[in-house]
Amino acid sequence: MKFKLMKALMATTLLVSSLTGIGAVSAATETNTDQAQIRIHKRIFPAGETSTLTQNTGEIMNFGGKALNGAGFSIYDVTDEYYHKLGDKHSETEINTVISEIQDESISAAPDYATKIGNEITTAGEGVADFAKLPIHKGGQYAAYLVLETTTPVTPTITKKAVPMVVVMPVYKPGTTTINSQIHLYPKNETDEDQKVLTNQANFTEVDFNGTKYPNVSSGALLNYALTVNIPVNIAEANVQSFVIQDAPSNGLVLADLAAVKVGDLVQGTDYTIAATNNGFEITLKTDATNVKQLAGQKLLVTYPxxxxxxxxxxxxxxxxxxxSVNNQPGTDLIVKTVTGGKKFKKIDAQTDKGLAGAQFVVKKGDQFAMFKQGQADTYLFDKWVSDEAQATKISSGNNGQLSVVGLANGNHSLIEVKAPNGYLLNENNRPTKDFTVVAGQYGTETISFENIRKGGFLPQTGSIGIYAFVVVGLMLMGGAYFWNRKVKR
Structure with a gap:
């Protein structure tokens, strides 16, 4: 049975009396008291750490884990059913079989034959709950009690709660025939951590950013995230009123497609609702939905781009x-961090340093050209690389000559001018080019200037084609003057 396997994993060993103490009360083992106290020491462990079998002795123990407050326990009298099931069986194996049957029948709730004693008591202080004045005898026999965790705390998320425990009186002090009237029990819960990862992180190179390594992403790629959510074992209980999963990205990051959010095998509308919020989303589970209840103590995988x-x-x-968030009580923030890069440029007049609007450029990396999406305030967001320059996006300088590119991964690039501002020259055979390096975290540290020369009123450079034109014209004028002068003299 599933529960028997869980019992083995949870390993809360039962306290039972010795064989000679079962049945009619024996004067040889009687003490001056006919009452006992059971003190619960509620402990919580990380996932997987309760699998080690630990024997409750009834004494104070170093049981490990951490104290857990807010867990409610109830005690039930199961004496009649215990002896009914036991019949004339007396071997240790037979006794443990009867106890296991009672445990199995109590996994969801106390069975009908169990009579509740007093009220539920909630663990406090160091995870302690006391049940005092429990009769050791009932109707001439030793009493049998069922101890159940009847309320599981909302936080932290509990993925496994304490198994039912059966205590058959009398409980003896270890190695003696002295009845222990101060019984200590250590029921165990498990909790697990939710996780969030970038599933396609291997596609991105890690780079240093202020001494820490982060995936270096570009805006041309989707960032695929996976969120593993632990569903509380008590998701269907009355004290769990809401269960909300929220994703809130920082500025510059947005959910690519609300329809692409996958919430395990749950059905939108039937099992949960989802809404876009603040560039992210908010999922609200319907805690009364059958499929959600069946996830109790399990993991829910949420994926999204x-x-x-x-x-x-x-x-x-x-x-x-x-x-x-459970019942509007936020849990631990799960944060995945990445970095990207960019570069700032300014188109200026070569003589006056005045910013020039209307210049057009393409960005090149190796033999690839960049396509961009228009952003805001002369900022361009990288989209993808293409091999044909004709497909590349021509990015333009704004009114003050400024332009920026963002969303680029680290590396060496070139900015090539393909159109000069009105009234300025562009050498089509030797297009002005500025090489630049993108480094995440160095976007605002440098603005690269790109100069242009105004048309007209300029002297050609020595060695250029223009100088030869001037020389030819000058020689022609000189030759004409010479022949005209000779003609006049004649």
């Missing part, structure tokens, strides 16, 4: 934060 926008700041780490 995101992409950079033109508002991204290459001088800042890009953060994608997810938060899981």
């Amino acid at each position: 995101m992409q950079l926008t033109a508002s991204v700041d290459p001088d800042q780490v890009i953060q994608n934060k997810a938060t899981i």
Whole structure:
């Protein structure tokens, strides 16, 4: 059975009396008291750490884990059913079989034959709950009690709660025939951490950013995230009123497609609702849905794509934060960090340094040309690389000569002028080019100037084609003057 396997994993060993103490009360083992106290020491462990079998002795123990407050426990009298099931069986194996049957029948809730004693008690202080004045005898027999965790805390997320425990009186002090009237039990819970990863991180090179390594992403690629959410084992209980998964990216990062968000095998509308919020999303599970209840204690995988926008700041780490909230109590933030790069340029007059609008450029890397998406304030967001320059995006300088490119990965690039501003020259055979290097975190540290020379009123450079034209014209004028002078003299 599934529960028997869980019992083995949870390993909360039961306290049972010795064989000679079962049945009618024996005067040889009687003490001056007919009552006992059970003290619960509630402990919580990371996932997988409760699999080691630990024997409860009834004494104070170093049981490991951490104290857990807020867990509610109830005690039930199961004496009659215990002896009914036991019949004339007396071997240790037979006794443990009866106890296992009672445990199995109590996995979801206390069975009908269990009579509740008093009220639920919630662990406090160091995870302690006390049940005092429990009769050791009932109707001339030793009493049998069922101890159940009847309320599981909302936080932290509990993925496995304590298994039912059966205590058959009397409990003896270890190695003696002295009845232990102060019984200590250590029920164990497990918790697990939610996780968030960039699933296609291998596609991006890690680069240094202020002494820390981050994936170096570009706006030309989707960033695929996976969020592993632990569903509480008590998701269907009344104290879990809401369960919300929220993703809130930093500025410059946005959900690529709301329809692309996958929430395990759950059905939108039936099992959850989803809405776009602040460039991310918010998922609200329907805790009363059958499919959601069946996820109790299991993991839910949420996957979704995101992409950079033109508002991204290459001088800042890009953060994608997810938060899981139960009953509006936020849990630990799950953050995945990436970085990108960019470059700033200014087109200026070579003589006056005045900013020039209307110049057009293409960006090249190796033998590839960049395509961009228009952003805001003369900022261009990288889209993809193409091999044909004719397909490349011509990016233009704004009114003050400024232009910026963002969303580029680290590396060497070139900015090539393909059209000069009105009234300025462009040498088509030797297009002006500026080489530049993109480094994440160095976007705002440098603005590269790109000069242009105004048409007219200029002297050609020595050795250029223009100088030869001037020489030819000068020689022609001189020759004409010489022949005219000779003609006049004649």
